[in-house]
Amino acid sequence: MGFAEVFEEYGANYAKAIFETLSMTAICFALAMVLSILITVMRVSPIKPLRVVGDLYVQVFRNIPGVALLIVVAYALPNLKVVLPWKTCVEVTVVLLASAFGSENFMTGINAIGVGQIEAARSIGLTFGQTMSKVVIPQALRSAVLPMTNLLIATMLTTALGSQVPLNPQELTGLVSYITTRSTGAGIIPFVISALCYAGTAFLLGIVGNRIDKKVRVLR
Amino acid sequence: MSAHTVSMRDALYEAPGPKTRRLTIVGTILSLVLVGIGLALVVRQFYVSGQLDAKYWVFFTQLHTWRYLFDGFLGTIRVAAMAGAISLLLGVLLMLGRISNVRPLSAVCRVIIDFFRGVPSLLLIYFFYLVIPQYGIRLSAFWMITLPVALAASGVLAEVFRAGVNAVPKGQTEAALSIGLTPGKTMVKIVLPQALRIVVPSLISQLVVVVKDTTVAYVVSYPDLMQNARVLITTHDAVVSVYLVVAVLYILVNYAINQLSITMARRSGNPIVSRTTENPT
Missing domain, CATH: 1.10.3720.10 (MetI-like)
Known part of the structure; x- marks a missing residue:
């Protein structure tokens, strides 16, 4: 199949698939950010059980393979009488994975600030709330721009897990498998289109992230 | 960060006074209870759906x-x-x-x-x-x-x-x-x-x-x-x-x-x- 034929027959599918991949990426990344802030707050809180749960959460979800988690969510949970729609399964999986890495990014950002700054803030009389809002959080956010850009790209790549469950409409990876098994002799074109969509988006996101980082980075 | 320096996590807080210590203890107990309830709910879900039956686990002893x-x-x-x-x-x-x-x-x-x-x-x-x-x-x-x-x-x-x-x-x-x-x-x-x-x-x-x-x-x-x-x-x-x-x-x-x-x-x-x-x- 040539490029024109693929475009003619599956153009609409591709439009839907691109939208599906991008919208899933956006939703999952937003949710993952909220969740990772929550987890990070738990991990730096003075309450021991919360710290332990937060650390455990991160270790579990940064070390579990994405497919293994998806299979647990999509195929094991129904046996525990928790039945989610296919798309929600994928989204839950991606959010759980991404939030663990997001929390790690925040922790790295916080750790990079250095104890001396906290001591300095305290010695000039800032309260805990002031230290957090004026010293810790702004710096942690600034130094998290680049890692979070990478996480956003990784989140997009992780949504490819959607190809392992029957989604309708499909995302970019599932669509390649669908087209290639449906039209014999579809050739390399469907793969190339999807791959370029992913790599192109990743490239653009990288450029944007880099620009923002250059503007806000804290030079140490 | 090496072990002998204070970690960032701990540096965020001053040494707690008696009031804060009491609050922390209350928070610790509360969160322990919450974690316990969460675990219990998970185990209950396993039990209710029959996933704790021996037949699902016994072959792991072989x-x-x-x-x-x-x-x-x-x-x-x-x-x-x-x-x-x-x-x-x-x-x-x-x-x-x-x-x-x-x-x-x-x-x-x-x-x-x-x-x-x-x-x-x-x-x-x-x-x-x-x-x-x-x-x-x-x-x-x-x-x-x-x-x-x-x-x-x-x-x-x-x-x-x-x-x-x-x-x-x-x-x-x-x-x-x-x-x-x-x-x-x-x-x-x-x-x-x-x-x-x-x-x-x-x-x-x-x-x-x-x-x-x-x-x-x-x-x-x-x-x-x-x-x-x-x-x-x-x-x-x-x-x-x-x-x-x-x-x-x-x-x-x-x-x-x-x-x-x-x-x-x-x-x-x-x-x-x-x-x-x-x-x-």
Whole structure:
């Protein structure tokens, strides 16, 4: 199949698939950010059980393979009488994975600030709330721009897990498998289109992230 | 952060007074209760849906179950080791091309690196599983899973190596050139050996990504840990227990690799460069 034929027959599918991949990426990344802030707050809180749960959460979800988690969510949970729609399964999986890495990014950002700054803030009389809002959080956010850009790209790549469950409409990876098994002799074109969509988006996101980082980075 | 300094986590708070200490104790008890309730709810859900029945768990006491899972794990190791080796080689080659002074070569390598870093490994697996056979190229299941995993890793590794080369002090190259070594010799004899040592912790942590990517081997029916788990599920009709056990196995293996990489990083003082810490462009 040539490029024109693929475009003619599956153009609409591709439009839907691109939208599906991008919208899933956006939703999952937003949710993952909220969740990772929550987890990070738990991990730096003075309450021991919360710290332990937060650390455990991160270790579990940064070390579990994405497919293994998806299979647990999509195929094991129904046996525990928790039945989610296919798309929600994928989204839950991606959010759980991404939030663990997001929390790690925040922790790295916080750790990079250095104890001396906290001591300095305290010695000039800032309260805990002031230290957090004026010293810790702004710096942690600034130094998290680049890692979070990478996480956003990784989140997009992780949504490819959607190809392992029957989604309708499909995302970019599932669509390649669908087209290639449906039209014999579809050739390399469907793969190339999807791959370029992913790599192109990743490239653009990288450029944007880099620009923002250059503007806000804290030079140490 | 080493053990004798105060960690950032603890530095955030002043030494608590009696009031705060009481609050912390109340918070600790409350959160313990909440965690307990959460766990109880999970166990209850298992009980209610009958997943705690002995028939779902009893076969884990038999040796051959574990032997079968271990066979699968060996398959995982085989794929991960081969993919790791290939990606190391490819990664170094791509990195050398990327930093070379020959503009076209550098540009091509950059595009290749960005491509493999920007494409999901699952898509690459479908490429080797569904696209390549259409052109009459027959690969065994082993290579259909190993090659895409290796390619996906090589893009990231090239950037890791580049970070390593950049971390070697400039003076080393200048000194090497000034005593008359050619640029090629300087790279091979002076810069690369040091760069490799710097990136060892990063390479180990990258192994986690490779192991994770091999999990999709069931797509091409290669008998790795996950694929053997799926066979166990059909023979014992036990979805939840098998998947949970296998998930825990993967987590433990990857956790061990991560800890090893952290230990190496701490001992050598070299940072871990990974996908998330590197520059995205």
